[in-house]
Amino acid sequence: MTRKRRSIVLILLLLAAAALLITGEIRSRRPMVITMSLYTGNSWGVPQNFAYAIYDKGAEMFLSEPGNEDISIEYKTGNLYRYYSEWLARNILTGNEPDLFLMVEEDFNTYASIGLLENLSPYLDSDPDFHRQDYHAMTLEAGSFRGDQYSLPISVVPSFLIVNKSLLEENGISIDREDWDWEQFYTICSRLSRDLTGDGMPDQFGVYGYDWQQALYSSGTTLLSPDSYELAFDDGKMEETLEFLKKMHRLNKGQTVSEKDFERGIVGFRIFNFSEYRTYSSFPYSAIRYTDFDWEAIPMPAGPGGESASKLYTVQLGMSSRSRHKKQAYSYMKYLASNPEFQKEIWHMTNNLPANREVISEIYQGLAKEEPYSKTLDIPFIDSVIRNSYLDPNFKWYRAIDEYVDQKIFTIIAKDQDIPDGIRELRRELESKLLEYR
């Protein structure tokens, strides 16, 4: 009797196992769906029409490749850049995150450190079709965490300065590009900061959008060391930076310079990025913006002992470590990041720069005769800007740190706090914050 019962139980267990196997088999036979989430908008704040079109194109191109017949790609869309982070976090908590997702820059470090992002290094190392040298080191660096690659760049947007050439000419100023440093920058800005109406307040300004990050990084120091939670800035250089920023701030005599002022042609320089450059320097935007004066791109001024440094924006694509189709997801993300045909489409369909360097060279060769890219935004300029750019540290709580430093430096500059005191305070408070995060 018991023998009989035992065999019944055994048979039931076997049946259950078989049922599991069969359902698993049926599942795996269905066309494989790779989900990927997209956002509209971007971190550099330049409108982009038909933001999803490039990804639709990508899917279409990828699926037409041989061997991808069993795959289908589904996009999760409808999120603005600024709501995307919360949306993704919500989906992560409920286990519904897509296989692939565009990364909001500030999310990268968090998701790499908590293990949400799949470590891509093993895939890349064993993939003969992937060549790291096709990318600027900085663009890969943006997706690496503690020495491993966690996301791949699809496109990049370097930033730099643009200068209102007409305004400078009006004021009899010319730039010596060979000796383009803080000193020259300050001199020009102070000559531009003028009271035209006689009310004691300046009506013409030097620069818009230049802040502590550009200054600090071009002074040759960094706020934090790249892979540890430690402060890395040099007190002397920080002091120089703050002195410089204070000096610059004083030129405005408390006036706030806005983007509109630059548009009106009363500001000499502004921070600009590649995406804006392409948007506003070509039809139809070129007809809307900055038509009243002549302008061009120029690198950031180098600090004393440092080099020109500007922030590099990248569009990074990450894979969930909980994805069920990692192999296929990887092949799609690699396709988006490296396939020359698709990368060319990025140039044509968006205002970003393709991540693949080879593709950029190819495009520029074709564009050689055209304006305005060939003027100042040539390959050597882009290469040097990207090479000299900086990235936010690979640090989980960097966003909070960054906000804090922003606020602190603003206090030091705007409220004219004693600089060594301010730095001491900054260091002490940052250290206690870091300790807390650790």
Added chain:
Amino acid sequence: MEKKVRLVYGSLYALNLIIILFISLTICLTIYKINADGMARTFLEEARYLPHVAWKVPTYSILLFLVLGISEVLKLLFGKEDSLWLLYLYLLDLFLLTLISYSLNFSYNVIYLYIIAGLFLHPTGISMRLLILTLALGCFIIFDYDLFSVRVNLLSFKDYVDYHSPQRRIYLYSIKSILTSINLMMIILHFYILINSKIRENKEFIRLNDALKKNLRELNIANGKLEEAGRMKERNRLAHEIHDILGHSLTCISTGLEASLEVAGESPPLLLRQLRKIKKLSDKGLKDIRRSVNELKEDAIGGSSLIPSLKELVENINIPGRQKVMLSIEGKARVMDHDEELTIYRMIQESLTNSIRHGRADRIVVVLYLKETEVSIEIQDNGSGADQIVEHFGLSHMKEQIAILGGSLAHQSRPGEGFYTKATIPLRSARSD
């Protein structure tokens, strides 16, 4: 008792289910609350690790715990006859519990005590019980959040609870703490009842064992009696046979010879002489048979009681020889069974024979103590004594007989100091009172 233990164990299962339900739902619902509050990104920022997927926590932990329940049922069904099955089921249990612990972020390691409690409900071998106990305790120690999270990246139950307002936090912590305490108390209750039932069981075992021993002793005595009775019966039958057949024949021969002698008045003197001789022989034979038969039938103590028989025995020794036996009897005469009397008589007889034959004693003191519950006999002679007592047939037979009655026999002797024998025989009449 068995039922009570099972009831407590069943409640323990239910309580653990409630605790798992509570912890997993707290984790799950907290995540949904975080999502509804729009705090998902902040939560992930503050979390050191990737949290479990919300709905999976209660689903998996409850399902796994239900599978554990099935394993309990299987243990009840098959555990009795096959310990290998039990071992597999216990290993499965540990595996399930580890998975449950994992999905609860190792915030509830007390769950391993549940398996330990169950370990004593099934008839497992000591070594297996020890193995499972060690494994379960090992898991209990290792899979503790505070210890385990050093190696494995996990959020703790606390991380989830701390998301809530202080007011609600107090409730959540209190509920968990109360449930865990009840669980511990239930485990203690479980073991208390279990130990109690074991103690009771043990007492019952001891009682039954004692009864069995007593029965065995009585059985031995009855057996001895039966043997003795059988021997007596056989002896009587033999006596009757001899008396009836041989005695009858000899009587016939004797009367025939008498008649022959009367008829043979004129016969040659040699024939007469022969006839008379034969007649004499047959008469003597008949007498001998009658005496033997009498002896056989009546045995030594015959119908008389022990004490007169003993007195007669002593007198018989004292009359002819130089040996002097002194018999003293202390206490009141008791009612004894025939085999008891016979054993005492034989024992004294054997001892006296040994004293005279082997010890060459000429003074022997026999003291018979007749107590309420037992009879003891002490015999001391002034014979040569011996260094070593060689138990020949008589002595060992004596010992056996006394042992059958539940008594004991001891000797003591040294060269030149005579031989001392002491025997004690418990009385059946006293025991049955």
